Amino acid sequence: MSATEPARPPAIPAAEPPPGGRLTHLPEPVGPLTGSLFAALRGDPAAGLEAMPAPGGGDPLTDLDLQLALYCCYELHYAGFEGVDERWEWSPALLAFRAALEAPFEAAVSAATPANEPGELGNVGESLQRIVAEDDGPPLSRYLETSGTRGQMLEHVVHRSAYQLKEADPHSWTIPRLSPGPKAALLEVQFDEYGGGRAERMHAVLFAETMRALGLDPRYGAYLELLPAPTLATVNLLSGFGLHRRRRGAAVGHLAAFEMTSSVPNRRYGNALRRLGCGKDVTEFYDEHVEADAVHEAIAAWDLAGGLAREEPQLAGEILFGARALLALEARWAQHLLDAWERSRTSLRRPLDGD
Amino acid sequence: MSVMSKERGEETTITPYRDGPYLVRGPFALRDPDGDPIPVTRRTIALCRCGKSRTRPYCDGTHKLIGFRAPGVLETWPPERPEP
Numbered sequence: 001m002s003a004t005e006p007a008r009p010p011a012i013p014a015a016e017p018p019p020g021g022r023l024t025h026l027p028e029p030v031g032p033l034t035g036s037l038f039a040a041l042r043g044d045p046a047a048g049l050e051a052m053p054a055p056g057g058g059d060p061l062t063d064l065d066l067q068l069a070l071y072c073c074y075e076l077h078y079a080g081f082e083g084v085d086e087r088w089e090w091s092p093a094l095l096a097f098r099a100a101l102e103a104p105f106e107a108a109v110s111a112a113t114p115a116n117e118p119g120e121l122g123n124v125g126e127s128l129q130r131i132v133a134e135d136d137g138p139p140l141s142r143y144l145e146t147s148g149t150r151g152q153m154l155e156h157v158v159h160r161s162a163y164q165l166k167e168a169d170p171h172s173w174t175i176p177r178l179s180p181g182p183k184a185a186l187l188e189v190q191f192d193e194y195g196g197g198r199a200e201r202m203h204a205v206l207f208a209e210t211m212r213a214l215g216l217d218p219r220y221g222a223y224l225e226l227l228p229a230p231t232l233a234t235v236n237l238l239s240g241f242g243l244h245r246r247r248r249g250a251a252v253g254h255l256a257a258f259e260m261t262s263s264v265p266n267r268r269y270g271n272a273l274r275r276l277g278c279g280k281d282v283t284e285f286y287d288e289h290v291e292a293d294a295v296h297e298a299i300a301a302w303d304l305a306g307g308l309a310r311e312e313p314q315l316a317g318e319i320l321f322g323a324r325a326l327l328a329l330e331a332r333w334a335q336h337l338l339d340a341w342e343r344s345r346t347s348l349r350r351p352l353d354g355d
Numbered sequence: 356m357s358v359m360s361k362e363r364g365e366e367t368t369i370t371p372y373r374d375g376p377y378l379v380r381g382p383f384a385l386r387d388p389d390g391d392p393i394p395v396t397r398r399t400i401a402l403c404r405c406g407k408s409r410t411r412p413y414c415d416g417t418h419k420l421i422g423f424r425a426p427g428v429l430e431t432w433p434p435e436r437p438e439p
Contacts, residue, residue: 129373132419188399191398192397196397264420267409294401295401297416298401299378302427
């Protein structure tokens with residue numbers, strides 16, 4: 001369909017991608033944590049880490065140095081970085097450093113997330129429905145649908161690329177940690193996320209196509225240096241849930257709330273892009289998500305989250321925490337964008353080139 | 356509701372999800388009243404149950420915006436318990 005769409009913006013030249021598929025370059029450091037980490041990552045993992053700086057005392061949710069350092073620690077488990085020895089992934093010294101970043105981040109997420117209420121744990125599917133229905137996050141999708149500019153929509157896509165270019169991957173860490181009922185439900189969602197056996201229908205690939213059609217660079221990690229702390233925090237939240245078995249309940253709750261809050265905003269993003277004159281090659285990712293996530297939300301809430309709570313009742317609180325933590329960090333991220341745009345500033349660390 | 360497909364011996368299931376759509380799994384064909392196929396792009400589909408989707412017969416999540424309520428199990432009439 002995209003090949004027949006007229007008036008596409010000039011394509012990004014596919015020149016000099018780093019070798020190794022989705023391998024990216026290490027970004028420039030932004031402070032003592034990233035400075036020490038990135039310097040070490042260019043060396044031999046056998047050498048371990050020198051005395052590393054400790055996270056500062058500021059708000060971990062807005063601390064760019066902490067969020068970028070944690071993001072890059074987690075990225076070693078996904079695609080890795082060009083010029084970084086793959087053995088760093090399981091370096092005990094690196095994992096200890098990562099744990100020192102995770103501790104203040106987890107504490108800040110807990111503090112930012114409303115507590116579960118008494119009586120909620122008995123019916124997790126029903127509680128998830130109510131939590132999502134009562135969520136009053138900033139009206140980002142409504143703003144973009146009715147009055148967002150092309151530049152703001154491009155910024156939104158760039159923010160989302162941090163997750164969407166590896167869409168579904170973080171939740172897949174959870175698969176081997178589930179018993180057959182919830183595992184089958186998760187796989188039913190993931191099979192669709194991964195294109196139902198067709199790489200070109202994979203949601204991450206559809207998102208790359210949207211970026212390409214908008215004239216953005218669709219390569220994995222291309223915009224990492226433009227992403228502010230609130231954006232990185234939304235992905236770090238999920239990577240942490242996915243990579244720690246003890247957070248499997250939160251990972252499942254995160255996925256359920258993500259799917260339950262997806263179909264309506266994605267229709268609005270598609271409408272925003274149509275209003276801005278974009279064709280099907282741009283909107284396909286969003287249009288696909290309207291129907292896909294209408295399927296996924298039912299499965300994720302009742303069969304996956306509800307099923308996990310039946311099998312492991314002690315995880316019910318974690319499931320609801322994961323849902324609430326997602327909504328809390330998404331709200332902060334959305335507010336960051338709206339605040340920047342209200343002041344006629346870029347919501348990224350730097351304006352997009354030529355915009 | 357469930358039927359057996361003669362071709363594949365695989366069960367087709369239609370599941371009403373509470374306050375949400377019908378999910379259809381297994382071998383099925385979706386056709387309009389003229390017998391022409393309605394495009395199906397995924398293994399499991401969600402059919403609109405609230406009537407307000409903008410992509411009918413598919414669900415598009417609108418049931419959440421309109422406060423649609425329906426049980427995930429068989430409704431009985433008259434109600435087994437008297438209305439309060």
